[in-house]
Amino acid sequence: MGDITIGQMYPASSAVHRLDPRFKIVFTIMFVVMLFTAGSALTVAVNAAFVLIAYTLAKIPLKMLVKTLRPVIPIVVFMLIFNVLFYSGETVLLKLWIFKITLEGLKSAVFMVFRIVLIVAGTSLLTYTTSSIELTDAIESLLSPLKKLKFPVHELAMMMTIALRFIPTLIEETQKIMSAQKARGADFESGNLIARVKALLPILIPLFISAIKRASELATAMESRCYHNGIGRTRLKTLKSGKNDIAALMVMTGLLALVVVLSMFNL
Amino acid sequence: MSIIKVSDLTYCYGKGTPFEKVALDNVSFNIEKGEFVAIIGHTGSGKSTLVSHLNGLLRADSGVVELDGENIFNKGYDLRSVRFRVGLVFQYPEYQLFEETVYKDIAFGPKNMGLSDEEVRERVIWAAKALEIKAELLNKSPFELSGGQKRRVAIAGVIAMRPEVLVLDEPAAGLDPAGRDRVMRLITDYRDRTGSTVVIVSHSMETAARYADKVVVLNNGKLFMCGSPDEVFSRADEIEKIGLSLPPVTKLIHSLIKEGYDLPENIYTAHQAAEALLSLKSKGGER
Numbered sequence: 001m002g003d004i005t006i007g008q009m010y011p012a013s014s015a016v017h018r019l020d021p022r023f024k025i026v027f028t029i030m031f032v033v034m035l036f037t038a039g040s041a042l043t044v045a046v047n048a049a050f051v052l053i054a055y056t057l058a059k060i061p062l063k064m065l066v067k068t069l070r071p072v073i074p075i076v077v078f079m080l081i082f083n084v085l086f087y088s089g090e091t092v093l094l095k096l097w098i099f100k101i102t103l104e105g106l107k108s109a110v111f112m113v114f115r116i117v118l119i120v121a122g123t124s125l126l127t128y129t130t131s132s133i134e135l136t137d138a139i140e141s142l143l144s145p146l147k148k149l150k151f152p153v154h155e156l157a158m159m160m161t162i163a164l165r166f167i168p169t170l171i172e173e174t175q176k177i178m179s180a181q182k183a184r185g186a187d188f189e190s191g192n193l194i195a196r197v198k199a200l201l202p203i204l205i206p207l208f209i210s211a212i213k214r215a216s217e218l219a220t221a222m223e224s225r226c227y228h229n230g231i232g233r234t235r236l237k238t239l240k241s242g243k244n245d246i247a248a249l250m251v252m253t254g255l256l257a258l259v260v261v262l263s264m265f266n267l
Numbered sequence: 268m269s270i271i272k273v274s275d276l277t278y279c280y281g282k283g284t285p286f287e288k289v290a291l292d293n294v295s296f297n298i299e300k301g302e303f304v305a306i307i308g309h310t311g312s313g314k315s316t317l318v319s320h321l322n323g324l325l326r327a328d329s330g331v332v333e334l335d336g337e338n339i340f341n342k343g344y345d346l347r348s349v350r351f352r353v354g355l356v357f358q359y360p361e362y363q364l365f366e367e368t369v370y371k372d373i374a375f376g377p378k379n380m381g382l383s384d385e386e387v388r389e390r391v392i393w394a395a396k397a398l399e400i401k402a403e404l405l406n407k408s409p410f411e412l413s414g415g416q417k418r419r420v421a422i423a424g425v426i427a428m429r430p431e432v433l434v435l436d437e438p439a440a441g442l443d444p445a446g447r448d449r450v451m452r453l454i455t456d457y458r459d460r461t462g463s464t465v466v467i468v469s470h471s472m473e474t475a476a477r478y479a480d481k482v483v484v485l486n487n488g489k490l491f492m493c494g495s496p497d498e499v500f501s502r503a504d505e506i507e508k509i510g511l512s513l514p515p516v517t518k519l520i521h522s523l524i525k526e527g528y529d530l531p532e533n534i535y536t537a538h539q540a541a542e543a544l545l546s547l548k549s550k551g552g553e554r
Contacts, residue, residue, distance in 0.1 A: 132312060179324050180363035183355040185347060185379030202375070205365040209410070 008168075010128040016058035017129045019248060020241040022140035028126045030252050035118055035260045040266065041258050044114050050255060051122050058129050068124045069117060076113050083109035132164035134239075141239055161163055162218070170211065177206050268336070269297040270432060270464055271321060271353070276330035277317055290316040292488040293330070298432070298481075303458060304466045305475035308485035309510050316470045317433050317485065321466070322353040349381050354430030358437045358468075360421030364409040369400065369420050372409050376428040394427035397447075397457050415446040419453070419506065426457060432464040433457070439474070451478065473514040476500060476535030484511070497533045516540045 016024075031050070038044045089104030098119060129136070140157035147153050178188070181202045188199050278291040283416045290313045298304050306312050319325040320332050323346040331338045339349050352375075354520050357363065364544040366372035373394055395405060404412065407422055422438065438454065439447035455478060458465045469475055475482050475496060482499040484492040486509045488502045499506070503513055503521060513521070520534045520543070530547060534540050 118377055165426045170382065176357065177320065177363055181375075182324060182349055183322060183357065184363075184376040185350050185428070186375075187347065187379070202363075202365045206362055 008127070009131050010058075010060050010064055012059040012129075014057060014059040014129070015155070015244060016054065016125070018244070019129075020239055020245045021130045021134040022141055022239060023241060023245045023249060024126055024130055025135075025138050025142060027248065028123055029250050030256050031122045032119065034256045035122070037256075037259050037263050039111075039263050042113065043262050046255065046262075047118050047122075048114065050119055051125070054122070054125055058125060060125070060128055064128070065121055065124075068119060071118060072120050076116055079112050079116065080109050083112055107111060126200055133161060136161040136164065137235070137237075137239060152229070154233070166211075169214075170207070173210060174203060174207055177203050181219075268300070269333075270335060271298040272331075272336075273297070273317075273320070274331045274333070275343065276317070276320060276327050276332065278320065278325060280316075280325050282328070290321075290488050291327075294485070295330075296483050296488045296490060298464060298466065299461050300464055302456075302464055302480050304464075304481045305479035305480055306466065306468045306485065307470060307472060307475050307492070309470055312485040313434055313488040314470075314485055316488075318355060318436055318466065318468055321432070321434055323349045324354045327461070332413060335472065351376075351428050352424040352430055353432045353434060354428050354553045356422050356425045356433070356435045356510075358432060358440060358443045360408075360425075364417060364421060366422075367408060368406050369395075369409050370405040372420060373424045373427050376424055380428060384514065390427045390429065391423075394423040397460075398423040398424055398453050402430045415442055415449070418446075418450065421456075422450070429461075430463065432466065434466040434468075436468040437456075437470075439469075439471075440468065470511070472500075472506075472511060472517075473535065476514055476517065484509075486507040489496035496535065500535070501532060506527070 007144050034050075036049050038047050049257055055062070084105050085099045087102060087105030089100075089102030091103040091108070092100050093103055094101040130138075136157045139160065140153055143151070143153045144158070169187075178186075181187070186199060186202055188196065191199070274295045275340060276291050276294045277289070280286070280288045280290050289322055294313075294317060306314050314323065320327055323332070326340060331341065333350060334352065335342065339346065353451060364372050366375065370391055371392045374387050377390045382390070391405070392402075395402070400416070400423060404416065404420075409417060412420065418438075422435070426433065427475070433454075435454065439450050442450060451474065454467070457463070467474065479496055482492070482494065482496050484488065484499060484506070491509060492502065492505070500513060500517060503517075506513065512518070514535050516537055516539075517535055520530055520540055521532065524530050524532065528547065530543050534543055
């Protein structure tokens with residue numbers, strides 16, 4: 001439980017941390033596009049280099065990156081096995097019972113692994129370098145054109161802020177309740193699947209009750225401070241973009257163009 | 268012989284992350300069988316972290332917790348059995364209630380111990396009685412109860428395991444004065460009847476002074492003082508320096524002593540103060 005790193009900011013003072021969060025969201029989308037256009041060893045390598053350089057610039061230790069990737073390992077292994085065994089290719093390397101291991105299958109498996117690892121690493125960088133408040137502010141700002149269509153952008157952003165804000169609180173609460181039930185001899189580690197699911201009940205019920213209670217208390221607190229929807233609200237911190245953001249945008253566009261051109265020529 | 272012996276306990280939260288924080292730093296003390304121990308310290312001093320080690324919920328980075336002379340962190344030591352022997356009641360324990368009925372909730376611990384239905388039943392009724400939970404409440408949902416009732420049900424849930432050592436983290440927090448006195452009275456009654464060892468975590472010096480045989484003072488994760496209430500409170504200056512304050516009555520008496528009145532130093536309750544002042548008066552005591 002204590003090892004959950006997704007969605008947690010890694011505080012450091014770096015150029016990446018200081019970028020405008022709106023740009024960072026756009027960059028992340030560009031990165032995902034770039035990663036999925038990449039179909040060759042060269043273009044995947046460009047992506048991998050980009051991720052490594054971005055982590056270095058953000059001053060995030062490699063240890064954090066490893067920690068982020070740990071939960072993905074089962075998925076990677078699963079994909080690896082499936083691609084190797086079930087990919088229908090021409091060049092058969094090995095034949096085992098009904099399975100054929102082909103060169104194409106191996107290739108596709110390796111690409112898949114790289115893609116998963118890179119997409120998790122790359123997108124995690126956004127949350128490592130951006131606080132959840134900045135992130136939702138940025139989303140609100142990026143979606144603001146939708147306001148014209150009467151889409152409740154502010155409300156959506158507020159809901160996201162609240163949800164993100166309470167993730168650590170809920171984790172803490174879960175740990176507390178788990179400890180309390182462990183102190184009464186609850187056993188979460190042994191037994192078969194059904195026994196383990198049953199053992200979760202003493203955690204889930206108190207957790208739901210306190211979450212609902214917290215939600216209604218928060219609603220009361222907001223209402224008593226006269227919260228109403230976004231119309232006419234001003235901000236303590238307004239988002240500003242600068243030279244660095246423009247420079248980063250140029251680099252990103254260049255990279256994306258490079259990868260697209262390279263893949264057009266099947267390089 | 269000490270029932271619990273804590274030696275050189277060190278624990279760090281979030282090791283290896285930028286949020287690393289030392290919560291316990293080389294803490295050592297003993298708890299004797301049948302003793303009433305109060306662990307005091309201000310918020311963030313490491314009290315709750317310390318008690319989570321007593322039943323092995325947290326594993327120390329270094330140091331030893333011995334229960335009856337055996338290190339509970341040894342390989343192969345059954346930590347689950349420690350939880351039944353050292354019953355830990357968390358802060359605001361009412362949030363851990365989950366069963367459909369009060370009865371079932373109190374029975375959760377004893378059931379986990381693997382007792383027969385008959386024994387479970389006997390223990391639930393015994394624990395409910397010890398905490399003055401009326402029989403008709405046993406079939407109600409715990410969520411229908413008042414805050415004070417819930418608190419007593421949660422404590423009963425731990426007492427029902429009949430632990431040799433009962434550890435309570437701020438058992439009176441958030442209760443009104445009447446509820447607080449009641450919980451404290453029930454705990455002392457329980458201890459008098461069963462002779463079990465009791466450890467209480469509190470930031471109230473009054474509670475410590477009034478009930479404890481031994482007071483353990485923590486400050487910033489370090490053991491600051493350990494001794495009888497008289498020993499600890501005679502060092503009032505040091506205690507106030509770390510941001511804890513003596514019970515108001517004790518402060519009053521101390522300033523009277525400074526004024527030259529012949530009064531004993533170890534006065535912690537209004538009742539004791541009244542007696543001391545009356546006896547001073549009957550002696551015709553002047554300065």
